[in-house]
């Protein structure tokens with residue numbers, strides 16, 4: 001059958017463009033928000049995923065790195081070393097910290113990097129060196145660009161000058177970036193000589209679970225494998241951001257639905273007489289619904305394709321202008337946003353369909369026009 | 370059900386009342402009508418006499434207040450809506466004053482609509498559409514949208530569309546009203562050939578006197594009632610159609626009979642034409 005729906009859609013170019021634009025805009029909005037969220041979720045846990053360890057040991061209930069609450073007495077280190085299957089235990093020192101660069105407040109997570117054993121260092125160095133010596137610091141790229149810093153410049157933390165010796169990338173937690181000083185110096189300025197933030201435990205391949213069980217027996221400690229630790233840190237981020245993202249996504253869906261709904265509705269009202277003619281010629285209500293539905297569906301699908309294309313372009317632009325944003329577009333997100341576009345089509349054809357039901361085919365005998 | 374009924378359309382005691390109480394309008398009032406295959410019936414009558422209402426009911430687009438309409442022996446009044454839809458699609462072809470072509474579809478697509486609604490095999494449908502367009506001299510207009518067609522062409526397309534599903538009954542409301550005299554004549558010839566060469570029953574409702582040339586029977590409709598046209602005469606004074614009855618005011622003048630709608634009209638006519646008193 002020739003598609004009356006397509007003819008009607010392409011017959012009214014302006015309206016077609018508006019309706020495609022509406023869907024595309026909301027698809028772009030949703031995908032951009034979700035991609036930003038995904039990127040941020042993945043990149044913000046990149047650093048802890050890259051640390052060479054099998055198990056993270058934290059103070060009970062303090063597995064969230066954004067809070068500085070985890071404090072473990074260093075004596076426990078040797079106790080864990082004696083557990084069967086443990087091959088190595090390392091000390092991790094780090095805490096979130098606010099300091100000033102050029103009179104501006106900066107939030108960073110300052111890591112005391114164990115440069116001798118090379119544990120918990122920067123994920124990737126793009127300039128300079130990875131291992132800070134005394135009074136030296138490695139800063140994240142985002143901190144460098146947003147504060148217009150250059151290598152070999154000095155910044156002040158706890159009234160001490162630190163010389164920037166390296167630029168790191170990929171350790172970006174969106175609200176704060178990782179920076180690295182030497183662990184010896186960190187012990188001193190954080191007053192953590194006999195303390196650790198976390199203990200990083202490496203084990204024989206098949207002993208991870210048994211070691212975790214053993215460590216958990218020690219009072220005040222909690223041990224978990226890397227995947228669990230990453231998951232917990234993600235969850236904390238999700239709790240804050242998912243409600244905000246949901247609201248934005250719902251608004252986008254409403255906007256998209258309203259735009260296709262309105263254009264399809266006006267198109268239907270304008271073509272009411274023609275739908276009456278179809279009814280007179282023996283079209284069933286079902287056949288007419290199909291025309292309207294096809295019209296919104298095609299708008300939805302084309303709008304989706306245009307929206308995805310626009311999103312990719314937009315996401316390609318973002319890091320050029322706002323380096324703090326990282327984006328990741330997952331296939332599963334493309335899939336559910338496609339589902340959302342279809343849903344918008346279905347919802348938006350509801351009102352026009354209701355209108356069509358009321359059209360009296362007897363009106364075709366009116367001589368108007 | 371391929372049983373062919375000689376009476377393609379039979380209307381019995383059909384009435385349609387719009388509104389109630391003070392605003393009640395008896396648009397169709399006890400109408401009886403029988404039309405057989407190949408017959409062209411023209412229904413004429415003044416504006417508001419109920420012509421459109423009558424064929425809207427006959428076309429299964431409106432339910433009457435009382436009475437029956439049989440198409441091919443089947444009473445369509447009592448049919449459920451689903452079957453009325455089927456009937457419109459397969460047994461009835463409509464031709465409208467306003468053509469009612471779908472503006473975004475081409476000529477051949479417009480003709481194709483009823484076939485598409487029936488879900489007929491594509492290549493068969495194509496053959497049918499192309500054949501009809503050729504027959505109606507529209508072959509070179511097949512890919513035009515309605516805005517590029519003349520009024521006469523539009524009406525030919527709409528007649529082709531009415532015929533494409535091979536219905537028994539064609540209902541036409543003022544098919545020539547939007548056309549100039551030459552195009553009107555083309556459409557008339559076409560409607561005649563639809564009845565005479567294709568054996569369709571054609572009911573035409575119109576003000577257009579020219580259509581009398583092609584009609585097998587002409588009926589007069591007034592105040593919702595149908596009268597045979599032979600029993601009607603025009604009042605020479607006011608122009609109204611007058612049913613010729615014994616009680617009708619009339620005048621014999623120089624071998625010719627005149628009929629009047631009222632005594633007033635008669636006396637006015639007599640005065641105007643200075644007809645001597647001896648004639649009445």
Ligand SMILES: Nc1ncnc2c1ncn2[C@@H]1O[C@H](COP(=O)(O)OP(=O)(O)OP(=O)(O)O)[C@@H](O)[C@H]1O
Pocket residue numbers: 387388394395396414415416417418419420421422423
């Ligand atoms: N939907 C309606 N509701 C109420 N009254 C109606 C309706 N349709 C028609 N009528 C009335 O019924 C009467 C017959 O109307 P109809 O349209 O059948 O006349 P017609 O003979 O086709 O007139 P015309 O030659 O002007 O087309 C008129 O008085 C009209 O006002």
Ligand SMILES: [Mg+2]
Pocket residue numbers: 420421422542
């Ligand atoms: Mg009428």
